[in-house]
Amino acid sequence: MPKNKELTYSQALKELEKIVTDIESEEVDIDILAEKIKRASQILTFCKGKLRTAEDEVKKVLAEMGDKADTEAADEE
């Protein structure tokens, strides 16, 4: 199970789908159920948060790229 910070959207979605299938199959033990719900809740919180607060890291990288493109374009002129 990857830590939240390294989780991609598609990994998150896959893990959530797996949990749902497990729970819906009703084969899950009630004690494990608590664990699964906790994990699902973590993933949901993570995803909802990530949708609303894009990572600063990415912003920085993209901003640098933008600057570069800016200067390149300026050079052209």
Add this chain to the structure above:
Amino acid sequence: MQKISSERPALSLSQLNGLIKSAILDTLPDQYWVVAEIADLKLNQKGHCYLELVEKEGNAAIAQIKANIWAYEYRSIGNRFLKATNEPLKQGMKILFLASLLFHEVYGLSLNIKDIDPTYTMGEMARKKKEVLDRLRREGLIDRNKALELPLVPQRIAVISSPTAAGYGDFFNHLDNNPYGYSFVHTLFPALMQGQDAEGSILKALAAIRKQKSACDLVVIIRGGGSVIDLNCFDGYPLAAEVANFPLPVITGIGHQKDDTVVDIAAHTKMKTPTAVAEFLISGMRSFEENILGLENRIVTSVEELLRDERQSLISFAQRLSLLPIRLAAVHRNRLMIISRDIQGRVKQLMQHEQNRLTRAEQAIRHLDPALVLRRGYSITTLKGKILRDAALLKSGMLIETQLQNGTVTSIVQSGKEIRKSAKEQRTDLLPGFEGA
């Protein structure tokens, strides 16, 4: 003709030019429909339009002439052309025009354009566009970008546009003020969005994005919504091919109502306006969130169901448990009742038994009552006040007293020999009644 100082007769230049002028007008007096390419086009301050027209074979001009459209006509001709083709008259276009010849003594020969038939140019443009599209199809490029999957969450967006382009501000406002509060990471890669240099400029921007493609989810090319003119730069092969080949999905919002440009067709998704592109991206984010919210709901529902079932079985178990003491108590009460009834019975029985014994003893005792014995004919003999049981104690002349049922007899002993035997018999008779006790 004027004579000049020299011997030879000579014409002044104006005379010659006058001759040329009349010769041309005499020989070519009409208006002609002509096809030519615009090599250059300028408008002066008065609104007159000056053109350089060529006919080319390959890259070489095989014919060339100046032309003009007077301001008065240019206004209507230019507008009609723009309306029909969505493009202004400009360099590189092939046009079919109606013109008459002009010869000016100072400026020389030129054409005066009276009308332009835009359908020819449209056909020409359509033919060029079709050629590009055919080539893209032939090379298998036309659907290549469409084959890419849209990102699960379109959050990191590389934007190609010009900050001066109309619709640019709308796009970012719309994106950043979305009602769900989604946060987009968008980076502008500035490019010219119209004019001759637009294609090269957009290609450069794409090249810059390509270098950092892992940091982006998709590419957006946007241009203002208002102006519908000058879309030529989106119909060329090089840009369309690069868009088709691009490793990230390309979304266009070039803002025009008429036919799609070649770039629109080669892109992954074509939207009408920059705002529509923003909507599209927001809906992509929303779609992902709805997806996970749906999963959340399913989890909640399942867990509630599971818990309800568990609770139900707990309740029924508890009910069974709570009934158990009552049942146990009932069982024990029954047993107690049985035991107590048992005990009562036994006690009664025992009492009865004892009662019987008592009754029998009473009867036996009653049998022994001396009065009864006397009534049956027995008698009690006393010697000096003591009951006499042994005749051997008697001597002649002794005085004994005999008690009968009724009354007492006093006797004097004569002999006592025979009495012992009869006394023994008497005793045996006295005993019955004690045996059953």
